[in-house]
Amino acid sequence: MTRFEPVIGLEVHCQLGTLSKLFCACANTFGAPPSTLACETCSGQPGALPALNGEALDLALRAALALGCELAERVSFDRKHYSYCDLPKGFQITQARTPLGTGGSLELSSGKHVRIERLHLEEDAAKILHRGGESFVDLNRAGVPLVECVTAPEFASAAEARDGLERLRELLVFVGAGECDMERGSLRCDVNVSLRAADGALGERVEIKNLNSFVHVHDALAHELARQRAMLEGGRAIARETRLWDAERGETRPMREKEGSAEYRWLPEADLPEFALDRARVARLAACLPEPPASRRRRYVEELRLDRELAEVVLESPASSDFFEAALKHSRDPRAIASWMANELRALLRERAHGIAALEELPFKPFDFAELVELASSGRASRPAARTILREMLRSPRAPRELLRALGLERIEEGPELDELCQRALEARPEALADLRAGKLRALEALLGAALALSGGRAHPDAARATLVRLVREQRP
Ligand SMILES: [Zn+2]
Structure with missing residues (x-):
């Protein structure tokens, strides 16, 4: 039997978390009433001129730097024409000739690196809403800044591709590019997938579009790989096409094609003159990039000896990882700090104790948290007593040591x-x-x-x- 090897690449769109849209001053906010955040520019009125949002450029540059991309010398934009109701201008402004970043790589959980082919800035299209048999266009999303990140086809399985998307999302969140919430559509993923035969012959490439969860990415790929393998083994040819994942039926099916790329009638965007990338600005952005999550994970597991699972909880968000790092400066017991964060602190935030639901809202400092954990680890406070103190810290400005006394929770050891x-x-x-x-x-x-x-x-x-x-x-x- 012929052996086939999966060849998978990802194309990921991430909405950048800017205050305003890519080329106008309209707010970049999710969830506003439809078409209330639109102006002449993002709704494509004649004569309206785009102006590049510097914050969007900075966030895209942070993402490119974090991935180790080589940056373009000059920033330029192009028009990609197509006619569809989600595109009021009749063209999308993107970067076709010169992407902002090329090269670079993404580190997977296994330590394997997958190359990044390109990373570029572009504007989002409007959103089409289907209600009761009718379709509506919501212009709020038109012109929202996106970075598109295209990986080399180097993922070798559905599980590896899913891990790649998770690692990319994590990196984008840690550099502050955006919220990257797949459910809200602020992170979207297309995949391309083919099979390479043992003799090296590469099969036709199929693209699966609009995957909106990590599970869908995995399941769609697993299904598509099996479909292609069965076809090749049956001696049938695979058509080069775009397919959609039907999660309910658990299968991919062909999508009706809009048009081929030859018909996009690419043109340089003359309303946005190209300019040289400011190297001093890039150096400033590079200097304040946070340590990437992959390197933090390695350090937590290998140097600090956290269990893999505990490390994942700490790395749940940049806020959580930063809190851990800050508490660690006042403690010699990383495992105790991580364990108290993963268990007691998380439980309090989940139940919204004293109205506090997120690490960012805590009224105490990581330093105080470290002191509390030390009280418990040293036995000066019993575990239940330390739990009571932690709950009290959510509303009292007093230090854990003081609370231990004030609440009458000190250990009775003699007398x-x-x-x-x-x-x-x-x-x-x-x-x-x-x-x-x-x-x-x-x-x-x-x-x-x-x-x-x-x-x-x-x-x-x-x-x-x-x-x-x-x-x-x-x-x-
Ligand atoms: Zn606008």
Whole structure:
């Protein structure tokens, strides 16, 4: 049987998180009432002139730099013509001749690098809404800035392609390019897929468009690879075509073609004169790029010895990773910090304790968090006590140490208070005391449990055990 090797590439569109659109001052906001964010420029009125949004250029440059792309010497734009109801101007402004970035690479979870062929800036089209058999056009999305990132066809499986998209999304989020939410359409993915036979012959390439979740990317590719393999093994030829993924039926099917690329009638965009990229500006952007997530992940797992799973939780967002790093500066126990973030802190944010739902809203500093974790790790506060303090930190400006005292949660390790607690435990459990005197050592655990309960978890277990033993010896009948 012939063996075939998958050849997969990704084309990813990311909406840039700018305040305004790419070529006009209309707000770049998701969820506004349809066509309320549109002006002469983005709705394509005659005579309206585009002006490049510098913030969009900066964000695209950050993305290109983070991927290690070589940057174009000059920035220029082109018109891509086609006639469709989502394109009020009749053309889209994009970068065809000279993409902003070329080369560069994306690091996958396995450590493999996939080359980036090109990264360019372009404007989004309007959105078509289908309601009750009718179609409407929402102009709010027309002119929203996008970066399109095209990888080399170097993914070797559906799972690897999915990982590539996840890693690219993570990188774009960490450099602050945009929110990259596939559900809201601010990150969109097309894939191209073919099979290479053992003799090196490459099959026809099929493009699958508009994949809007990581699961769809994986499933559509897995299905398409199986379809192509079955066709080639049956001696049938694969048509070069564009297909769509039908998630409900679990299959890809051909999409009606708009038109071939030869008919796009490419033209340089004369309303946006080309200009030389400002190298000083690029150097400034490069200097303040954050450490990429792939390198953070490696450091967390290899140097800080976090479990892979814990590292993933910490890397959930730039805010989370930055919080972890900042707390780490005041702690020698990365695992305890990560574990408290992943469990206790996350649980409080999920339940919106004291109205706080995100790390960015926390009223305390990573420094305070590190101190709290230290109180728990050192045993100065029991785990339940530390949890209570953390909850209180969401509304109190006081340091964890102060809260420990103020809330009366300090450990009881010695002194008359501990003696009294243990005495009350002995009196409360006379049968356990009798058992202990009869030589049943397990009864000591019952007495200890009673003492700890009476202290509300504050008594230090070792100290309480020693005190119980001492009291029982002193009070021999
Ligand atoms: Zn506008």
